[in-house]
Amino acid sequence: MTENEGENCCSSSDKSNAKQENSSCCSNNNNSVNSFKSIPILIQEKTSCCSSNSSKETVNEHEKTSCCSSNEQHTLEKTETLTNPLPSGEKMAYRVHGMDCPACAKTIEKGLSTLKDIAEVNVNYSTAKMQVAASNSDAFIPIESEIEKLGYSIEPLNQKGNIKTFNIEGMDCGSCAKSIENHLNTLPSVKNVSVNFSTGKMKIEHSGSVEDIMTEVSKIGYKALLQSNKKSIQTVKNKNENGLVILSGVLIALGFIGSFNGISTLMSVILYAIAMVISGYKPVKSAFYALKSRSLDMNVLMSAAAIGAALIGEWLEGATVVWLFAIGNYLQTKSIERTRNSIRNLMDLAPPEAWVQVGSEIIKKPVEEITVGNIIIVKPGDKIPLDGVIIQGESSVNQAPITGESIPVDKEIGDKVYAGTINEHGSLEIKVTKLVEDTTISKIIHLVEEAQEQKAPTEAFVDKFASIYTPVVFILALAIMVLPPIFGFGTWGDWFYKGLELLVVACPCALVISTPVAIVSAIGNAAKNGVLIKGGTFLEKTGAITAIAFDKTGTLTEGKPKVSEIKSLTVSEEELLSIAFTLEDYSTHPIAKSIVGYANEIGIQPKNGEMFKSIVGKGVQATIEGNIFYAGNLKLFEEMNVSLEDVKKHVQDIQNKGKTVVIIGTQIQIIGIIAVSDTIRETSASALKELKLSGVNQTVMLTGDNKGTANTIASEANVNRYFAELLPEDKVDAIKKLQNEGHKVAMVGDGINDAPALATADLGIAMGGAGTDTAMETADIVLMADNLDKLPHTMKLSRKALTIIKQNIWFSIIIKVIALVLIFPGLLTLWMAVLSDTGAALIVILNAIRLLKFKE
CATH class of the missing domain: 2.70.150.10 (Calcium-transporting ATPase, cytoplasmic transduction domain A)
Structure with missing residues (x-):
């Protein structure tokens, strides 16, 4: 009778289309867990059938989920898209300013890990976020000063739940902070409070109002103000640094011009040295602490090159190196901030x-x-x-x-x-x-930032390559400085200079930046267009999709069918509708709801029914006034050997018009038929046409409806092919059939009854996420609107992102190879090596942020 009749989880439980819904079958709970395809271990899905319900059990190290589906067993690939969760204990999140390369993130992680009581540090370059876990709250106090030593700055992010940050005015010693803590800890609404005298900030977890806290703080002689999210002194700090970079550039120019105008060599060297100190102070300081934490980042390499140039008397080269490095850092930081702000700007919408x-x-x-x-x-x-x-x-x-x-x-x-x-x-x-x-928009921001923090396969590979490449080239540079002159090949000065050039070329900045910036830009673009892509892995998978399977009801069609024809045979039309009302009132399927709605609309009253039973994929039954009545499809009555001579031709004629037929009868006879039709969404046909233009070879419709209905909807929707009369487990087989044909398959559903097929597909796409928290939490990609309009844009965006990633990687590699080749003939100068590094990184970033502006 219906497309997926009988899958209703113990009456009216709401189901998600997620690959791993955490819904407890036979209850009304609907809880979500992270996407299966993001769990970094091998997962075994076990499925078992509980009566008419589908059930699926998923076993993870810490999670067990059950939901209803067919007897299938799936094994999902191991992926490494999630960052490791922080250990239990005190946790804080920060925004980091000043990072211009993923190596900076590694330096910060290593630097902070040496602090007392710090359990773990995770820094993500793409989103500029840092998460710190510690054994106690006091461990967070020295973090800010340690970060500044490394050459960066941080600002705490607002914590989830009821934790709020206040600025405290009036404290003049450490005992003031302790007094505030002691007073607030006496309040029953306060769960935890920490006051830091040196920063003047108070973090408090409480269940009361903000006014209550402000009042209590004022009672003991201080003033508490809720901290706003606005930017602070970071802008001023940046302006000061920019002024110093300009000053050092002027000094270098004066020294260079002076060398042609009779100014003494000593004076030029002094100008170059001052310029080096001004531009090089920050990277050298950062390099010192990086080495202290056994980290080999770009600050170390550039500082070594600049100092080495000065030692061999190449003062102009050394000054130019640090100046170009400072300019490059500034431009890179400004460019990457544009990308990061693409998501942060969403916060200003509310x-x-x-x-x-x-x-x-x-x-x-x-x-x-x-x-x-x-x-x-x-x-x-x-x-x-x-x-x-x-x-x-x-x-x-x-x-x-x-x-x-x-x-x-x-x-x-x-x-x-x-x-x-x-x-x-x-x-x-x-x-x-x-x-x-x-709020929904807060969840969007949170989910997108989480997505940006996950590494795509390409990014993970590039990072691994860079982690090997940098130390290898560093050791090679040292060998070139020492070994050739020892064996009598050339002078110490020449080989030392070549070694310095190789140190600069050892920075893999452009290569490491090539992938994350493109992914962050693409995910940001998608989010602003109402599409949530849950990580770089899924962005890359989307670009490789060649076939998309669509659930029919509620995805290609409105999912709100209406009664279009009634034919009574042995009873009156009113009696037929009353029996149908009684049978279908038990079901929550859209077709059943349409019959119940129509009966209510015209004032039909249901009869007293009992012993309701769902017959999976075929219909429903109930005992009414002592007789067993059925409502279902042709297959149901054919299996009961009921005579269909009077209705079969009429049923087929209705089905050929693209309508679904519900047959009402007993084990002996048919008493009538009701035709129900679902209309195609206005956007479906145009969206599928655009998908084909975007490079998707196969568009497929999956439905439990008969072939006549399926054929009509398929022709209206412009799909290449369709699979009709499918049970839920048959949809899984249809997905597997497409995969066996060599396709990378995406499955699109509306959040109802599609979990097995979504789990089998290479990519799961949920539609209508704005009203469904579960879909937002669990699907690989979520279309926030309740239509397919944005799906073609998502496919094109993903393919464009993959193209740009490849362009960036090849460009970065080619530039490095050219620089390496030019070192040994002596055609490469030190400042050219710096330009090849910072210039290439900047070009890669600018190429990637084109994705922010990408339109259909």
Whole structure:
């Protein structure tokens, strides 16, 4: 009767299309876990059938999940896309400023790991985020000063949950901090508090309001202000550094010009030396601490080259090296910040304050202070500050920041609205349903940043190559400085200079940057267009997809079928609908709902039914007034040997029109038929046409409907082929058939009944993620809008990203090879070597950030 009848998990449980849904079957729980394809160990999926329900058990080191599916066993590939979770204990997250190469991240990790009580440090270059785990809160105190020694700066990120950061004014000694801690620890609402005198900051985990904390702090003579997310002195610091770089450039120019105008050589050397100190102080200082932590980064290599040049009397070369290095770092940092900000700018979409109704008054409050259940007022033209449900008013809401759709959506009482979307017309009263850290847009930002922190296979390979390449070339450079002159080949000065050049060429910056910047840019572009790509692995897989399989109901079609024809045979039409109503009221399938909805609409009353039973893939049955009635498809009644002479031709005629037929009857006779039709989405045909233009060879429709219905929908949707009359396990076989034909297959579903097929496909894509937390948490790629509009853009973006990654890698390698070849004939100068390194890195970054602007 229906496409997937009988898969309803013990009545009305809501199911996800995720590859690993963590739903407990036979309950209404729906909890998500991380995507199967992101778990860095081998996973065995075991499936077993519990009555009519599908069930799937997934065993991991720490997780067990069960859901309903068919008897299948899947083994998923080992991938290494997730960073290792930090150990238990105290944890802090920071934003790191000043990193211009992935080697910087390694230097910071090694440097901080030497501090007392620090358990683990994870630094991600792409997102400029650092996570630190420590055995106690005091261990975090020296981190900021240690980071500054290494040549970088940090700012703490807001923590999840109820942890908030306050700036404390009025403290003049360490005992003040202890007094505040002791006082606040007496409050029952405070779970944990830490006050740092040296930074003037207080971190507190509490269940009360912000005003309560501020009041309590003021009682003991101090002032607490909730820390804002705005940028601080970093900009000023950058301006000072830029001024020093300009000054050193001027000094080098004066020394160079002076050497042609009779100024003494000593004066030129002094100018070069001052320029070297100004531009080279920071990298040399960073190099010292890098070496101290046994890290060989670009600061070490460049510092060695500059100091070496000075030792052999090449002061102009040495000064030029550090100056070009400083300029290169500045340009690289500015460029990479553009990429990082592509996601951070999403944070600005939701306003920081909201108008809240308190009794008869309306007051403005920071969104952090608003709790679930508060009523907020949003005026026409304003952005909606928090997720909620409309309780008063009607309007059109522009949801582009969430779904990527440019056309506003009409909203009325009872409809959901999302933070960051724009109220276009009427005034709205909204009941808040999520705290600021739990809103849909907050989850998007969090998931995208997590995705950017995961390494794609290409990136992991390049990093491994670079980790071997750099020390090998460093040792080779030392050997070139020493061995040839020892054996009488040339002078010490010549070979020392060649060794310095090789040190500079040993920096694999351009190569290491080539992949992560492209991936971050592509994921950022996708997020702004309403598509969540859950990591570089899935971005790369998307670019290799050659076939896409679509679930029909709710994906290619609206998923809201309507009754279009009723034919009663042995009873009245009213009696037929009453029996059908009774049978289908048990089911949650869209076709069953359409019959129940139609019956309700025309005032039909159901009968008293009992002993309801779902027949997987065929229909339902129930005992009504002592007789067993069935509602299902032709296959169901053929298996019961019921005479179909009077209806078979009529059923086939209806099916040939693309409609689904529900047959109502007993084991003896057919009492009537009801035709239901589902309409194709307006965007489906155009989206599939675009997919073919983007390089997808096969578009396939999977459906449990009959061949007539499938053929009609397939022709309207422009799919290449279709598989009809499928049970859930048959969809898995269809995916495997495509894979056996040599295709890399993506499966697109709407979050219902597609878990086995999604788990089997190379890539799982969920549709309509804006209203489904589970889909957002679990699918490889999530289309936030409830249509396929953005899928072609995603495919094209992924292919473009792969092209740019290849361009960057080959360009980086070719530049290095050319530089290495030119060293030994003496055609390469030290400053040219620096340009080949920093210049190549800059070109690679600029090439990658083109993805931010990529459009369909």
